[in-house]
Amino acid sequence: MDPATSSTAPTPTPAPTTWLPPLLTTAVLLWLSWKLWRFLKYPPPPSFRYRSVVILVLGDIGRSPRMMYHAESFARIPFETYLIGYGGSEPIPSLRRVPHVHFVYLSEPPSFLSKIPFVISAPFKIGLQIASILYALLFQVINPPEFILVQNPPSIPTLAMVWLISRIRGSKVIIDWHNLGYTILALKLGDKHLFVRLAKKFEAVFGRVAYAHLFVTQAMHDFLVKEWDLVGIKAILHDRPPKHFRRMSAQSVHRLFRELAPHFTQAPLAGFVPPFSLPYSTPFTTTPSAPHSKPPTSSAQSDSSGTYDKVSPPEMRSDRPALIVSSTSWTPDEDFSILLRALDSYEKKARKANTPSKSGKKLPKLVVIITGKGPQKAMYMEKLHKLQTGKGGEGWKWVRCISMWLEAKDYPILLGSADLGVCLHSSSSALDLPMKVVDMFGCGLPVCALDFPCLHELVKEGINGVTFQTAEQLADRFEELLSSFPNAPALAALRLSLHESSHPPPGTPPPPRRRGKEDVHWEWGTWDDNWNKVVRPIILNDVTKEDAWW
Numbered sequence: 001m002d003p004a005t006s007s008t009a010p011t012p013t014p015a016p017t018t019w020l021p022p023l024l025t026t027a028v029l030l031w032l033s034w035k036l037w038r039f040l041k042y043p044p045p046p047s048f049r050y051r052s053v054v055i056l057v058l059g060d061i062g063r064s065p066r067m068m069y070h071a072e073s074f075a076r077i078p079f080e081t082y083l084i085g086y087g088g089s090e091p092i093p094s095l096r097r098v099p100h101v102h103f104v105y106l107s108e109p110p111s112f113l114s115k116i117p118f119v120i121s122a123p124f125k126i127g128l129q130i131a132s133i134l135y136a137l138l139f140q141v142i143n144p145p146e147f148i149l150v151q152n153p154p155s156i157p158t159l160a161m162v163w164l165i166s167r168i169r170g171s172k173v174i175i176d177w178h179n180l181g182y183t184i185l186a187l188k189l190g191d192k193h194l195f196v197r198l199a200k201k202f203e204a205v206f207g208r209v210a211y212a213h214l215f216v217t218q219a220m221h222d223f224l225v226k227e228w229d230l231v232g233i234k235a236i237l238h239d240r241p242p243k244h245f246r247r248m249s250a251q252s253v254h255r256l257f258r259e260l261a262p263h264f265t266q267a268p269l270a271g272f273v274p275p276f277s278l279p280y281s282t283p284f285t286t287t288p289s290a291p292h293s294k295p296p297t298s299s300a301q302s303d304s305s306g307t308y309d310k311v312s313p314p315e316m317r318s319d320r321p322a323l324i325v326s327s328t329s330w331t332p333d334e335d336f337s338i339l340l341r342a343l344d345s346y347e348k349k350a351r352k353a354n355t356p357s358k359s360g361k362k363l364p365k366l367v368v369i370i371t372g373k374g375p376q377k378a379m380y381m382e383k384l385h386k387l388q389t390g391k392g393g394e395g396w397k398w399v400r401c402i403s404m405w406l407e408a409k410d411y412p413i414l415l416g417s418a419d420l421g422v423c424l425h426s427s428s429s430a431l432d433l434p435m436k437v438v439d440m441f442g443c444g445l446p447v448c449a450l451d452f453p454c455l456h457e458l459v460k461e462g463i464n465g466v467t468f469q470t471a472e473q474l475a476d477r478f479e480e481l482l483s484s485f486p487n488a489p490a491l492a493a494l495r496l497s498l499h500e501s502s503h504p505p506p507g508t509p510p511p512p513r514r515r516g517k518e519d520v521h522w523e524w525g526t527w528d529d530n531w532n533k534v535v536r537p538i539i540l541n542d543v544t545k546e547d548a549w550w
């Protein structure tokens with residue numbers, strides 16, 4: 001029989017040349033995957049002996065003070081500390097100086113995404129964020145970190161990414177709850193929007209279980225423990241300022257305003273502030289023996305050694321305007337039109353109080369500086385420009401307002417030089433607190449703060465600040481506090497009370513803690529005191545004496 005036509009003919013065995021390549025390829029791929037998995041799980045022994053932490057913030061690192069303070073605290077223990085986030089602003093100088101801090105920058109989403117509608121751009125943006133977070137956490141941080149501390153919000157995609165990586169690399173997750181992401185999205189899209197409901201579900205699922213949860217307020221702790229039944233260690237870490245946030249001497253004020261002088265020689269401040277002559281005087285300070293009228297010489301202008309200080313130290317001018325500072329990220333949860341309307345109303349009050357024929361308390365000129373960067377800045381500055389230059393009417397005579405961004409080293413100096421702080425934080429969740437007020441208190445600056453449900457955890461009416469709900473009330477607060485400035489008794493009393501309550505004499509027992517609005521309990525201190533008391537035990541509690549070799 002012809003073997004070619006036989007139905008029972010055996011199937012020809014394929015030549016080794018046909019089955020060998022796929023088999024080899026599969027084997028190689030399996031071997032590579034095994035190697036990659038082993039590398040990620042058990043990487044080569046580290047060349048250092050420190051424990052390690054990744055601090056992840058899906059924002060500009062330089063504008064995330066709390067995460068920079070965490071990084072500095074971890075690095076000082078010392079932990080090998082990887083701070084992952086976006087670039088943009090310069091981080092605080094002290095962070096650059098500590099050893100063991102590594103900055104890992106994520107790649108920015110392309111700028112055209114911000115120009116297309118949110119519902120279309122969001123998925124692209126999130127896809128890019130996922131890729132860059134995975135790359136940073138798996139490949140740029142070579143050794144598996146012991147802890148991953150993540151800021152929430154933003155929650156999407158960070159919480160899910162951190163959950164995944166912690167499983168691959170065996171890290172413990174600490175969630176630092178600054179606010180609730182879905183409440184911020186709701187400001188843009190409304191409570192009922194599908195995206196908001198999905199975001200809430202996402203945050204509740206991926207935020208529920210962690211090694212530890214840190215909260216910025218007691219209110220946020222109580223709410224999340226009740227609503228989402230959080231699993232893990234829970235601790236409240238109130239924001240506190242770092243040590244170098246303090247009231248500034250006239251000499252520091254003088255140095256700062258010498259640097260900021262160009263702002264005062266152009267519109268809208270030129271001609272509004274008292275005449276000054278660098279380097280002897282600024283709009284707020286003067287050196288008593290210096291001739292005010294003496295024009296600055298080129299050598300004097302370029303003198304940065306401060307030789308004039310040796311002649312006579314600077315002091316605050318009695319004819320200075322009152323200096324009000326507000327700081328912001330110019331986001332929709334802060335309605336700056338309240339401040340603009342309050343300034344407009346103050347202008348009217350000042351005109352009335354300062355008419356020469358009128359006796360009684362006078363009101364000072366106001367210089368208002370709004371610091372910060374953010375999306376709504378241009379819109380508000382345009383409105384402000386119209387008000388103060390008086391397009392279609394008479395402009396302001398008693399008030400000027402400008403905005404600026406200060407280097408991290410100068411920001412506390414400005415706060416420590418000002419007379420009054422303003423806070424318009426309204427809290428999308430009513431569960432977080434404004435860090436800017438903490439900064440201001442650190443600099444001995446009393447605040448006027450927009451009231452919202454948990455503000456009383458920080459601002460104690462009449463003790464460290466005053467609150468308001470409307471623009472009219474804010475203008476009244478300015479009038480009450482600044483009457484007869486610079487010898488303003490109400491402001492001086494508030495400043496003294498802030499100082500005494502935040503610096504009780506050593507050995508003073510803390511006042512009894514009470515719940516609710518009338519709670520005047522206020523434990524102050526520096527970030528370090530607070531962090532060492534709250535976070536340090538959480539991260540060191542699994543270390544036995546034998547393990548602790550540092």
Ligand SMILES: Nc1nc2c(ncn2[C@@H]2O[C@H](COP(=O)(O)OP(=O)(O)O[C@H]3O[C@H](CO)[C@@H](O)[C@H](O)[C@@H]3O)[C@@H](O)[C@H]2O)c(=O)[nH]1
Binds near residue numbers: 066179329404433437
């Ligand atoms: N270097 C510099 N920093 C500035 C400037 N202006 C503002 N900042 C920084 O920007 C912060 C203000 O940012 P906001 O976004 O307005 O909010 P916040 O008051 O800091 O509160 C945020 O952080 C809390 C946790 O720390 C959150 O709980 C809260 O929800 C919010 O995200 C200030 O505290 C300060 O650190 C400036 O000119 N220069």
